[in-house]
Amino acid sequence: MSRAWRDVAPYLLFLVVAVSAVSWHMAHFNEISPIDEVMHYDYIENLPHVPVGGEKLDQNTMQEAACRTYGPDSPVILPPCHDTPYDPNTFPETGFSTAGSTPPVYYLVTAVAARPIAAVTPWSAWDISRALGALWLAGLLSVCYLLALRVGAPRIAAMGAALMVSTSTDVVSSSATIGPDVATAVSGGLVVLAALSYDGTRHRTLLVLGSVLLASLVKFTSFTAIGAAIILLLVAGWARRRDEAGPRPGRSALLALGMFAVFSLSSLLWGLRYKATNVIDISTIPMNQMFMADRIRWEEINSSLYFTFVTPITGNWNALFLESFANVRLESLVVGVLAIGVLAAALTLKRDWTVSGLGWGVLVLALLGPLMLTLLNFYANGLFFGPAARYGFALLPAYAALAAWTLRAPGASRGLLAIGALSTLSLFL
Structure with missing residues (x-):
């Protein structure tokens, strides 16, 4: 086999x-999908207008929902298919479109790809959005694989870890329905x-800050990966304090501060924009009233907060x-x-400070991320609810990479690939 x-x-x-x-x-x-899929589609349907607090679902969105339903076993009753015009009040949560608080990158990319195809084919924009x-x-498979290779895992282990994580049923279901979590x-x-590629140069500095900006404009829950990357940079910089190779600790710390600033500023500005454009008091929206506290x-x-x-x-x-x-x-x-x-990665310490730094970053954000999100939702919005596990999806590539690094021995790598293959095959059995 050629190298290419x-x-x-x-x-x-x-x-x-x-x-x-996804096709299967x-x-x-x-x-x-019960995870706000109607609201996510409404966002795609209405771009470039972003739904604001107090707006109701679009007629096209309501028709898609009414014709699909939540399934025969669901207690949610929707109006009959094609019974237009639809009354938003007959939809769950009285038909408010609530996804506009999420930044626009996922929705914009999906709309740009899905809507032109829907205009010239018999497929609906809903189905195309799902297919995308x-x-x-x-x-996700590719970034898991690349990240595993970057920390020094062999190809077999990297491929196995990528498959193992990305073909879990929760991830596949999230991929095959409309929403920004994957x-x-x-x-x-x-x-x-x-x-991990940061070497102190201006080009790599801008690359890191640009990736943070992109992540913050996909979804605020990307803060977990950003926090893990910040800890990685601080640990790796501290470990290089007596080493001439690589960026100095002060430069790494300054970049970490810049990452925090970029994420905080972009998140704050989007949040202020959403609040400033509300057409009603969003605390009166039924979905918000459920969580007001x-x-x-x-x-x-x-009992579950630190394990979410x-x-x-x-x-x-x-x-x-x-x-x-089998899947369970x-x-x-x-x-x-x-x-x-x-x-294992966190405790490797002096053997590989870069891997250890990433391990500590994932461990700290995995444990404290739900706590931070709970506090932020309460003090910024007056809402209380336990964070869903999918809000930690931004950590998945790092999880996969660290598993591949830990199981990098030849026999362990083959075992990891076997698990990845079984996870993939079990989707179709």
Whole structure:
């Protein structure tokens, strides 16, 4: 096999896996995902206008929802298909479009690709938007693989870890339905990749800051990957304090501060924009009223809070046809492998400070990320709810890379590839 083919082959495999997984999911699940898929589609449908607080769903969005329904077993009753014009008040949460608080990158990319295709084909923009999830999934597979290679894992281990994480049922279901969570995982991986490539030059500095800006404009929950990358830079910089090679600690610390500033400023500006454009008091929206609180009820979330982002591929919604015994067992195995990978990397210390820094970054943000998100939601918006595991998806590429690095020995690498292959095959069985 030529070197060029060997370099390209993994990405072709990832594309085939992603297209197959998303196509299989779409063939077996045509209903609406309960994770705000209607709101996400409404955002895509209305661009370049971004839905603001208090606006109702578009008529086209309501028709898509009414004709798809939430499935025969769902308690949610929607108006009859094609019973136009639709009354938004007959839809869940009285038909408010609430996704506009999320930054626009995922929705803009999806709209630019999906809407022209829908205009010249019999396919709906909804179905095309779902199908485009295959590209986000292929991107996740690729960034997991690249990140694993970057930390020194062999190709076999890198491929196995990428497949193992990206073909878990929760990730595939998220890819095959409309929403920005898998795009957030891709952008989070790009931030960590950029941080690992940092060499002190102006070009690499701009690359890191640009990746942070991109991630912050995909979804605010990318802060977990950004925080992990900041810790990586600080640990690696500290370890180089007596080493002439690489950027000096002060320069790494200054970049870490810049990353924090870029994320904070972009998030703040988007949040202020959303609040400034509201047409009603958003606290009156039924969905928000469900979570309005005058205190954080720690007693309701203490038992799970610090475990929510620890291997966040479980505990999310996925389509029922994927809830097989084999898939549940495989995901339990993957969770254990990912947890061991993070701990082993964090504790490697002097053997490889870069890997150790990434391990500590993932460990700290996995444990404290849900706490930080709970506090931010309460003090910034007056809302209280336990964060969903998928809000930690930005850490997935780093999890995969650390697992591949930990299991880099020849026999362990082959075992990791076997788990990845089984995880992929189990989607279709």
